[in-house]
Amino acid sequence: MTHKRQSVSPVLTAIAVAGLLVVLLPLLALLTRVPWQNLFTELSSESYLNALKVSVTSSLLAASIALVLGVPLAWYLARGPKRVTRIVRPVVISPLVMPPTVAGLALLTLMGRNGLIGKLIYEQTNWAMPFTWTAVVFAGVFVGMPFLVLVVESAFRQVPVEVEETAQTLGANPNKVFWRISVPLARGGITSGLVLAWARALGEFGATLTFAGSMPGVTRTLPMEVYNAFEVDPQAAYSISALLVLVAITVVYLLKSKLIQAFAG
């Protein structure tokens, strides 16, 4: 996969640099405000630790659920009948380009006290999902799973159909082919999808706020803590932001250096 060296137009280069700056400068500006010498103190406050706990636990569970549900879904999209997948795929992927507050409203109309399913649950059990930690997880799955499905479907498509067919002619049943051939060959993509779904769930703000509210220790996640802290304690907001930027860069770095290679190559 080596490319011939090609001369690059100066105009394109200039535009490219401008594009880079649009992304780079805000991040650098943010880093100048981070109180590095007090970072540890800022990041040991109770409100931060509470938000960290909520974010880490909910995003990890959300990513796990997205994995369990998303991998078979991605496999179906890659191998299922085209007339079905053509309709199903846009629906599955749509939360990816949906404004988060709309996602939150959609979840509320399904699982709220007056929601399609939520009403039944509330009437039977007097329990409703909104404003609970479960709601944070649900929101995370809703916004995170599309990323996983997109990447994993693409990984399954890279698995040669002939290999699967050969395994089948040698006597492996479809289930065995899936677990012993398709999944191992697509594992790089599955890992990438998992990390992306987790990162997306970790960063979610609008859907969570609309659907789960914002209660310290229960539903207030790190992004909400940043929003809140900005008014009360900007130093804390900058500190948490620095941490989240670090997580974001790490994720991209991992995906680039290892995970993408694993499933592209």
Place this chain on the structure above:
Amino acid sequence: MKTKLIAALVSTLALTGCGTSNNAGASATPTEATTVTVYAASSLTKTFTELGKEFEAENPGTKVVFSFGASSTLAEQITAGAPTDVFASASKKSMDAVAAEIPESKVFASNRVVVGYPVAKALIAITDLNSGTIKWIQCDHQVPCGAAADAALKAEGITGVPISLEPDVKSVATKLKAGEVDAAIIYITDVIAAGSEFAALEFSDQAKATTKYPIGVSIKASSAAQRFVDFVLSPSGQKVLSAAGFGGAK
């Protein structure tokens, strides 16, 4: 190659799509001298939108654009250089925070927090908030409606905790109206606006539950901005406010 591209695209989306500002209304840029940009507390959304229309009708050629949000959030934005001509805050504290941009202000209305609830739920006493079975919400502590709620609840001896601290009063009102909570500490004006399906329980310490709304003009604003403030303070402006349930300027 294609998958690489998709993965790169997706990772970009994943990391950028996470944050969203929930400010109502985009911050408008004053295009000409006849546009007045008003930053107003969330609780004023309905009333000020109406006042804006009346003001525009009385002042042809002048346009009023609004950005509604928590007063504490708006104050933060104004300090950060948001193009504001007029700021109408739900508390003196948030107005004081922008003293550099808006040195002078006048109280134009007052409001009080109450316990709003759906009539169907029939809340009997404010102490029901202690029960644990009543799921209720309020504004976050730094938002004026949250600060008033904290003070009033404390005076009432309520030790129960809400299930959410919302970023502004509109968010609280929306969730109450959607039927997702049993009660909400909210302004009386919001309960009135919510209609006959909702009722309110008053706090016994009215002084603690009350918040005064100051309004002021930015030092950079045009004369049209002052005209809008004068209109809010005028008898016709005050009439709209009192019809919505706001207390008078005094």
